[in-house]
Amino acid sequence: MTDVDSIFRQAGDPGDAEAPAEMAAVDALLYEAPIGTAEGATRTVNLTKTAIRELTESRPNEERLEAILEQSPIGVSVSRRDDGRIIFVNTRFAELIGLPREKLIGSRARDYYLDSHQRLRVLERLRGGSGVTNMEVQFKRADGSPFWTLFTVNQAVIQGMAVNLAWIYDYTERRSMEEALRDMASRDPLTGIYNRRSFMDMARAQLARAHRFHEPLSVFVLDVDHFKRINDTFGHATGDDALRMVAAGCQAILREYDILGRLGGEEFVVVLPGATADESRVVAERVRRHLARMPIEATDGTFRLTASIGIAGLEGATDTLERAIHRADLALYRAKHLGRNRVAVFEPGM
Secondary structure, eight states, rough: OOOOOHHHOOOOOOOTTTTOEEEEEEEEEEEEEEOOOSSSOEEEEEEEEEEEEEESSSOOHHHHHHHHHOSSSSEEEEETTOOOEEEEEEEHHHHHHSSHHHTTTTTTTEEEEEEEHHHHHHHHHHHHTTEEEEEEEEETTTTTTTEEEEEEEEEEHHHHHHOOOOOOOOHHHHHHHHHHHHHHOOOOOSSBBOOOOHHHHHHHHHHHHHHTOOOOOEEEEEEEEHHHHHHHOHHHHHHHHHHHHHHHHHHHSSSSTSSSEETTTTEEEEEETTOOOOHHHHHHHHHHHHHHOOEHHHTTEEEOOEEEEEEOOOOSTTTOHHHHHHHHHHHHHHHHHHSSSSSEEETTTT
């Protein structure tokens, strides 16, 4: 067993007034803390931590310190700063990586990062002299499977050796739950595509990118023809099925990076990054034909529906998403006026 006390004893006299008091875990506390996301942003989450209660002795002895580390639900490792080699891990760290301690000792900490960009972000912080606190970092187990952690690293000098003290908390289940909740909040519950709010957020980001790089962008608005008649004839349950089919039909034709949302009712909207209005017209025609061929199941057989589509391209460096959608709406009205089941591109004077 590694001499835990010798690893964690700071350089200096044991009686040094700066020596830490002995600690022991006793309670669980809920608290809010900022975390650094994998993408480099910061957000606040609710966390649970173990409260530490100060004991009477001025310094923990080896057995008690070892017991604290072994009971910790957080993985702990110590690695040399000069070559990154691990010189100590607790049992939880070994469990998370999936290797016995003796195989982890002497290995390099860099071997367990999944994402080299995340590792470089950690190194930049450490080289800048600051530690890392509650950063979302993805590590990999010995079998190659990934897991998310809340990662904290502090620099220290122990018995004259410069080391990194690292704590990893398994954050996989919590992060998956948070991602699922965020995804649910961004989706239209009926069709599973983006709801209006999320669509507008993502579309504005694409619009800003188009402005920044002077690239084209276009919008088309799609409306299911005679949708009220479908509901009145076949019932609202069948109408809901029809809307789900329309969303799926659009996704089958659109590119992976096109953004599809439901504005409300039977109206859908698409942003096509990098596409002019004329290029979008080709895509919209394919969507229109695909939807017209789809059989929709009803209680007494099948039926088909049609859709009208209005298109508008980006106009100048000061154009807004709202204005582009308004122009696409005007083109949609023209398509309806001309008989439905067709595509129209916005023209001045509409």
